[in-house]
Every structure is written in structure tokens, then in C-alpha cells.
Amino acid sequence: MTDRRPAAAASAAAAACSDAYPRIVAALIRVTGEWTLAEDCAQEALALALQRWPEQGVPANPGGWLMTVARNRAIDVLRRASVERRKLRELAVLALTDPDPASAQPVQEEVVDDRLRLIFTCCHPALTLEARVALTLRTICGVPAADIARVLLVSESTMTRRLTRAKSKIADAGIPYRVPSGPALAERLPGVLAVLYLLFTRGYNADGRPAFAEEAIRLARLLKQLMPEQNEVSGLLALFLFQHSRRDARQDAEGNLLSLDRQDRSRWDHAAIAEALDLLAATGRNGPYALQARIAACHATAASADATDWRTIARCYDELARLQPTPVVQLNRAVAHGYAHGPSAGLALLAQARAGGSLADHPHALAVQADLTARQGEHDRAAVLFRQAAALAHSEPERRALLDRADRG
Known part of the structure; x- marks a missing residue:
């Protein structure tokens, strides 16, 4: 034996x-x-x-x-x-x-407090966002420099030098090893959450490393444990859990990406969804992450894609766009209104979002335009747009998914 x-x-x-x-x-x-x-x-x-x-x-x-x-x-x-x-x-x-x-x-609890100090030190705004992500992965998660380098698309030697410089900057600049208090905490916390959000995204993307998404969830749990009164911490953790609950249903047997309407919802992690719903129920004021979590909840609790509450999603995106008017938020707002109020409404908002120029040739913007165009009945035009989006896709799984959508009309 x-x-x-x-x-x-x-x-x-x-x-x-x-x-x-x-x-x-x-x-x-x-x-x-x-x-x-x-x-x-x-x-x-x-x-x-x-x-x-x-x-x-x-x-x-x-x-x-x-x-x-x-x-x-x-x-x-x-x-x-x-x-x-x-x-x-x-x-x-x-x-x-x-x-x-x-x-x-x-x-001892004193050591638990040290972890929170370390997170805020790694995520200090004096460091670049990439340095914060790398330092968080290396110091708090123990991820090898070689693995971080692969995700951030640099050589291991380059990543090692960047980590060394980041640590030296903390020492040379006298960056305090502490959790800020009062107004400073409110100012610094969004930066910490942004690092965790980027870390999760690096793992959740089609070509990402799932372990990084799991590390982001683990760190969000830690922040929730150490800062239970912070609504946005709860909102971020809920958002991660909703998104990650679909990890086993996002691809078919051949590794092709599946959109929400084509996923087998029985394969979703319903225990994670229940945990996220409990977190959201206890969250008070809606910040950007709590709003995104409420949007994700609408998808997670719908019995089918056709039963999705798009009007609630559209209202959440209206509020999110007021708080955080980024191109990505504006793009997703166009999608929500397209499904809640008809494709013409979505295309009108998409045109406004692209007027700034940052989404002019963005593959996701082209894909949204293609989807809304198809919903208007212009399938040939939509197929052309899907293929244009595929040519600009950032990963092979996304490219295949867009080409498949073009072929389906």
C-alpha cells in the first residue's frame, strides 16, 4: 500500500x-x-x-x-x-x-495586525500600481518572482529588480509601516482595494492564472476580517465571490469561452453565491464595488439569462457612472441599457462613450456594438463587427469566442 x-x-x-x-x-x-x-x-x-x-x-x-x-x-x-x-x-x-x-x-492578534500594516505598506501610493501589485503578490502571498513576471509580461530578472527597487523606495522614503487612521484611511483604502481588484482580474481573465484570483479572494477575506466596518471591503469580497462562482462554467470542454447565456448554471458555485448575497445584505452605503456586486448579484440569482433583471442593472450602472465615469463603466452601462430598454438605447449610449476616443477601436466596444446590432436584426453587419473585434482581441480564447459569435449570426 x-x-x-x-x-x-x-x-x-x-x-x-x-x-x-x-x-x-x-x-x-x-x-x-x-x-x-x-x-x-x-x-x-x-x-x-x-x-x-x-x-x-x-x-x-x-x-x-x-x-x-x-x-x-x-x-x-x-x-x-x-x-x-x-x-x-x-x-x-x-x-x-x-x-x-x-x-x-x-x-497572537498583534501579528494579525501586522498583516494589515503590510498590506497598506505594499499598496502605498508612492509606488507605481504595477509595483504595488507585484509587491503584494510577492510579500503577502508568497508568489515566486518568476510567476509574477509571467503574468506582468516581463523577464524574471526585470521583476526581481522592480521588487528590489520597490522595497528600497519604501526604506529610503521612510514610508511608515502602519495602517493610516481617520481621513488618511479613507484616502488610502481605495488604492488597496484597486490592487486587489487588479490582482483578481489578472486571474479571472480568459488567459489569466486562477490562483491569482483565489489569492485576491483570500486577501479580501483577510481585509474583511480585519476591517469589518468598511462597506467597500465587503462589497469587493462579494463581487469576487459572485464572479468566481462561475469559474467552472466559463469554458466548454475544448476551452472555448462561454457567454453568460450559454453557461450551465448548475455548475456555478452556489455556496459562494449565497455567501456573497449575505455580505451584500449587510452592506450599507453603495460605493463602486458594492454597486458592481449588486450588478453581479442580478446575474447570479437569475434562473436563466432571459430572467435577468436588466432594469435594476441599468439603474446600478447609472449610479456607478456617476461615481466612477470610466470608459469601461460607460461601455457596460450601454450594454445594460441595451438589454433593459432596447438595442437603440444601448447604441446611443455606446456612441456617447466612444466619443471620447479611448474606446474607438477597443475590441470590447466593437463586440458590444456587434451584439446590439444583431439584436436589432442586422445580422450580416453584426458578423462583420464581431470579426473586427476578434482581430483586435487581447487573448486567443476571446478571439475564438468572437469568431464563434460571428458565425452564429
Whole structure:
């Protein structure tokens, strides 16, 4: 019989790392101020767990075990480097406040607070948006630089340099390692949520990496846990859950994208939809993410595409366009009005959205025009537009889907 203990130990190590990694890194960064040291010690602790746990068994508190090993490794490195005694004293205090590795008690709440500090530090507006996304993936999620580089379409060496520069900028500029308070929190939170939204999109797109969408959901859950009073955090998490609930139904057996009206709704994750609905019910004032979540809820709760409440969706997009009048929002507003009030209404709003020039040759704008044109009965003209959109598509799955739509008339 095959011994499954090594595989079970490896699975336990991976699960423990997913939860403990940001706690360990955040705590060590707070004490030492050394980002690379914190990451290296956390990685070494995981490697040691993978080596020992298959033989010795998984400890009662895997996260506490990893924290202790990483902290002790940091102490050894700092002692050999003869750094100032203050850092060593603080690490000693951290050792006293950490749980015993054999204990089943969770990691101390102070460390949980450190994770929130780390998220806000990684997402500081002094860094470029791409640097914020990369630093969040690397430091909080533990994603290898090579994987981040592939998603952001740069070489691994380039990504490594960018991460190094971002960390140096935080140190050189004296960016505070803290969660802002009062008006500053309201100013900074949207930037943090925008990073998570972009991270989710990178994973949810047709050619994206699903693990990145899952990481975005995990981080949104963490923010919800640490900032339960923030409506937009709840709205963002609900939006992610609604969108991700369709992950298994978005493609057919050949990997072709399926539009909402062609998806098998029985394959949607209805537990995720129920969780998102509960979050939305407890959300008060509608911000941009809560509004997008309410739009997604209309799709998620409709028994069929024909039963979708497009009038409610159109009203939500009207409000969203008032708060966030971006080209993408204006484009989706045109779609909603096209289905709620007829294709002519949608085409009129689409013309207004394209008047600014940013959507002139955008494949999604052409696809919307094609769909509304088809709904007017002009199928030959619609087929031409679908093929034009396919020629400009950003991914192969999108290109195939648009060509298939052209062929269907």
C-alpha cells in the first residue's frame, strides 16, 4: 500500500504556509525592517517543515512552528551580522509573545495586525500600481518572482529588480509601516482595494492564472476580517465571490469561452453565491464595488439569462457612472441599457462613450456594438463587427469566442 504520509505532510505545509506566511513576514519586517530577510526566513521555515514533517509528523500548531523557526533563523542571521542590539531584543520579545509550537492556540492578534500594516505598506501610493501589485503578490502571498513576471509580461530578472527597487523606495522614503487612521484611511483604502481588484482580474481573465484570483479572494477575506466596518471591503469580497462562482462554467470542454447565456448554471458555485448575497445584505452605503456586486448579484440569482433583471442593472450602472465615469463603466452601462430598454438605447449610449476616443477601436466596444446590432436584426453587419473585434482581441480564447459569435449570426 502506498504511504500517503509524505503527501499529507506536504499538503499540511502548503496550507499552513498560505495562512502563516504573511503573518511571519509581516512580524519580522516590523521588528527588523529587513524585507528580504523576512521573506528568506519564512521560506526557509517552510522548506524545513517539508523536510521534517513527513518523518516527525505535523505539529499541533503548524503556523506557530513555522513562526518560531523563522524567528530563530532571523535571530541567527542578525547575530552573525552584528546588528544593533535593539532588533535582537525585539525579536526576543516576539519569542515571548508567540505561541508555543506545540500549542494549538492561534498566532497572537498583534501579528494579525501586522498583516494589515503590510498590506497598506505594499499598496502605498508612492509606488507605481504595477509595483504595488507585484509587491503584494510577492510579500503577502508568497508568489515566486518568476510567476509574477509571467503574468506582468516581463523577464524574471526585470521583476526581481522592480521588487528590489520597490522595497528600497519604501526604506529610503521612510514610508511608515502602519495602517493610516481617520481621513488618511479613507484616502488610502481605495488604492488597496484597486490592487486587489487588479490582482483578481489578472486571474479571472480568459488567459489569466486562477490562483491569482483565489489569492485576491483570500486577501479580501483577510481585509474583511480585519476591517469589518468598511462597506467597500465587503462589497469587493462579494463581487469576487459572485464572479468566481462561475469559474467552472466559463469554458466548454475544448476551452472555448462561454457567454453568460450559454453557461450551465448548475455548475456555478452556489455556496459562494449565497455567501456573497449575505455580505451584500449587510452592506450599507453603495460605493463602486458594492454597486458592481449588486450588478453581479442580478446575474447570479437569475434562473436563466432571459430572467435577468436588466432594469435594476441599468439603474446600478447609472449610479456607478456617476461615481466612477470610466470608459469601461460607460461601455457596460450601454450594454445594460441595451438589454433593459432596447438595442437603440444601448447604441446611443455606446456612441456617447466612444466619443471620447479611448474606446474607438477597443475590441470590447466593437463586440458590444456587434451584439446590439444583431439584436436589432442586422445580422450580416453584426458578423462583420464581431470579426473586427476578434482581430483586435487581447487573448486567443476571446478571439475564438468572437469568431464563434460571428458565425452564429
